[in-house]
Amino acid sequence: MDQPFAYVQDKLFIGGEWVDPLDGEQAASIDPTTGAPWAMTAFGGKRDIDRAVDAANAALKGPWGRMAPTERAALLRKLAALVEENAPRIAKLETYDNGRPLRETSANIAIEAQWYYYFAGMADKIEGRMIPMNQDTVAYTTRVPIGVVGAIVPWNAPTLVTTMKLAPALAAGCTMVVKSAEHTPVTMYEFAKLIEQAGFPKGVVNVVPGYGAVAGAHLAAHPGVDKLAFTGDHRIAQDIMRAGAANLKRVSFECGGKAPHIVFDDADIEQATNAVSHAGFMACGQSCTLGSRILVQRKLYDRMVEEVRQRAEKLRVGNPHEPTTHIGPQTHRAQLEKTLRYIEIGRAEGAELVTGGRRLTEPGLENGYFVTPTVFANVRNDMRIAQEEIFGPVVAMIPFDEEEEAIEIANGTEYGLTAGLWTRDLGRAHRVSSAIKTGTVWVNTFRILDPRLPYGGFKLSGIGRENGPEALQEYTEPRVTMISLSGKYPYPYA
DSSP states (O other): OOOOOEEOOSEETTTTEOOOSOOOOOEEEETTTEEEEEHHHHHHHHHHHHHHHHHHHHHSSHHHHOHHHHHHHHHHHHHHHHHHHHHHHHHHHHHHHHOOHHHHHHHHHHHHHHHHHHHHHHHGGOOOEEEEETTTTTEEEEEEEOOOOEEOSSSSEEEEHHHHHHHHHHHOOEEEEEETTTOOOOOHHHHHHHHHHHOOTTTTTEEEEIIIIIIIIIHHHOOOOOOOEEOOOHHHHHHHHHHGGGGTOOOEEEEOOOOOOEOOOTOHHHHHHHHHHHHGGGGGOOOOTOEEEEEEEEHHHHHHHHHHHHHHHHHHOOOSSTOOOSSSOOOSSHHHHHHHHHHHHHHTOOEEEEEOOOOOTTTTTTOOOOOOEEEESOOOOTHHHHOOOOOSEEEEEEOOOSHHHHHHEEEOEEEEEEEEEEOSSHHHHHHHHHHSSSSSSEEESSOOOTTTSSOOOOOTTEEESSSSHHHHHHHHEEEEEEEEESOOOOOOOO
16 A cells, blocks of 8 residues: 555645645654554644634524524534444543553443434423513523634543543534644544534534644634633643633633542442552543552552552553553643653652652553553642652552541642542442542542533533533523513603
């Protein structure tokens, strides 16, 4: 084959058409398993973002803006069916693009259709209310689409994160410009093809991958964008807020976490060990919900450290396309270097390196971005490895004595996205879960995401919520209509 790339897409999806970039470029996507380019795709620049925003605004004024909610729902159901049908193929592409094991991308993308089905069912249930006034006046509220949404999505789970924004936005009647991460553009193009195949009107969804400092920054500042939905680092979210201040864009942010996973001494140890050893290393350690701070009551601490060490050493790190692989590579070189840097920080801070802590360079892996599952013990909560989001397969195990101490440690970071706890004591489960300042608390389980359950965080973990009826509020604005039944307006200055 003359073409050296396994995947090529040289056009952007704007206004329902596949078009050449105006001021973008063709950029290679790196396979983190091999460290070599595997795909060549179009990236957009500022003028391409302008075109996409114009197309999204035109769609609001066109057939999409006049479409009945039931018709929007029908299109969402078509899209859901297409996602189900194409999930195995898209999962393979996502594994090439970001290195997440195929067993995980397959499971994730297979369930993404449920978001479209769920919000299809919500599309005709966006309702207002009547407000009693007096016998001469009627007042009521309606919720109207917020307008054009700019979605800036990350590289760790590009299709899932996009779905969590796109499904409620479309149900609400909004249009969208998706700027995918420069490291993982491929599957967003595949989703664009499904949007086209489902029959959405032109311009409803536009896909413009590109560099954050160029395409992303221009989208954030664009006066034609009414709302920004972003998942990623909180520092970038702060930049987006500043850029969007010119026209007071609405925002919803999911900005990561440093989830505490608390194991009390009355827990079911086998189940708790299963959970903490999975929650600490899933998604190659590249998940906002990673249970990376493992808090264990003193009585069980040494036993749990040993159990987690053994589990970590049994995890199979390697080619993410192999069905037996548990952990693949870090998605890109900069993330590999960041993870290795934090491992050195942990050592320097005095934490005990129990296992892992190195880059894998064995034959077949030497050019990829692989890191061994890493466990630190005797970690203090003021250490950087306990405070800062590493986004790699690194867990920090912290002992505690009493319930109040566990709560203090759990809340002792700038993040507040998710938390988990294990106990057989029903009263403790309620007390502790209600005291932890996070958007989600899992009790005797971990990391269950569902389109019906609102998802988001406190503190630096974000603003707003995805999923559930709450997500529809993020993509609509309330409007008050007041009508005089008498038609009389006495002149007040007579």
